[in-house]
Amino acid sequence: MLLSRRHLIAGAAASLALPHGIAAQARNYDLTPSEVAEGIWMIEGRREVFTRENGGDIVNIALVATGAGAVVVDTGSTAAMGAAIRAFADQKLGGVNAVINTHHHPDHWFGNAGFADAPLLALPETAQLCGQYEQDFARSLYAILGSWMSGTQGIPATGIVQAGSRDFGGRSLRLIPLAGHTSADLALLDERTGTLIAGDLVFLDRAPSLPDADFATWLAALDRLSALAPSATLPGHGPFDRDGAGFAQTRAYLAATRDRLAMAADLGLTPVEAMAAGPVPEFATLGANPEEFLRSVVRRWSDQEKLALPVIGGA
Ligand SMILES: [Zn+2]
Numbered sequence: 001m002l003l004s005r006r007h008l009i010a011g012a013a014a015s016l017a018l019p020h021g022i023a024a025q026a027r028n029y030d031l032t033p034s035e036v037a038e039g040i041w042m043i044e045g046r047r048e049v050f051t052r053e054n055g056g057d058i059v060n061i062a063l064v065a066t067g068a069g070a071v072v073v074d075t076g077s078t079a080a081m082g083a084a085i086r087a088f089a090d091q092k093l094g095g096v097n098a099v100i101n102t103h104h105h106p107d108h109w110f111g112n113a114g115f116a117d118a119p120l121l122a123l124p125e126t127a128q129l130c131g132q133y134e135q136d137f138a139r140s141l142y143a144i145l146g147s148w149m150s151g152t153q154g155i156p157a158t159g160i161v162q163a164g165s166r167d168f169g170g171r172s173l174r175l176i177p178l179a180g181h182t183s184a185d186l187a188l189l190d191e192r193t194g195t196l197i198a199g200d201l202v203f204l205d206r207a208p209s210l211p212d213a214d215f216a217t218w219l220a221a222l223d224r225l226s227a228l229a230p231s232a233t234l235p236g237h238g239p240f241d242r243d244g245a246g247f248a249q250t251r252a253y254l255a256a257t258r259d260r261l262a263m264a265a266d267l268g269l270t271p272v273e274a275m276a277a278g279p280v281p282e283f284a285t286l287g288a289n290p291e292e293f294l295r296s297v298v299r300r301w302s303d304q305e306k307l308a309l310p311v312i313g314g315a
Helices: 005-016 079-092 124-149 215-227 245-266 271-277 291-308
Strands: 034-037 040-043 061-066 069-073 096-100 120-122 164-168 171-178 185-190 195-203 232-237
Touching: 034 232, 040 079, 061 079, 061 171, 069 079, 079 096, 079 124, 120 124, 171 215, 185 215, 195 215, 195 245, 215 245, 232 245, 245 271, 245 291, 271 291
Parallel strands: 069 096, 096 120, 195 232
Antiparallel strands: 034 040, 040 061, 061 069, 164 171, 171 185, 185 195
């Protein structure tokens, strides 16, 4: 029996239609903010990579209460996640004073749509990278997260932050531009409590994400941050850190992973063989591993090849 193209399309459309009610169901994020220091609220993401199950609820959000609404540091992966964070700020913290994106990875700013009426701030290079990669990130996230992404469009920051202390509603935050996790990473120190909001320069009990990493620069940034002797650290991913474990673990992970990649290149392994060898055993059971290690091999492999190859003349 021959079917026309029209029949095929009609049949495909029918099979895609959902039973009444399901299509209208909103996806809800079950966010549970907790006050980790005086006036500092943390929404802890799952220690996972993006999946259809977690909807991108994989990143930590910080809300700093001020006399004029909350400073929201990072906004999550989707418009709906941003809206859920926004609802908490409106209901409990007197609204939103400003939004600050720590860096351009999409789990940190694709929720900006929920805050379009507030100042959206970032380092200049971060804002530029957000604009540059918005389409690529959106394509990937729609493919992975599906309906969680409904209505989501990445809105890059339009306001610029610089190094130094800045007053937000009577509360002073020290803005610390660094790099290493990406080429532009912002950390913030709350001068009232000494709490460091580290963005993805610090991970704890979750494998660091290395696709845009520069190991030496990142390690130097960790030295700068630990020299501040913060009273506690709110990492980009993982639990609130009251004893500096995040600094130590992130340093150890970076050094060990760098060495593992270098050794694989020295041995002449192919990337597939390096992936098959797996992450450093000590870190194999961290949240988001082995997925993050596999991404590291794919994205950081060329660094190691360059280091392992002999220099053959040239300028
Ligand atoms: Zn990141």
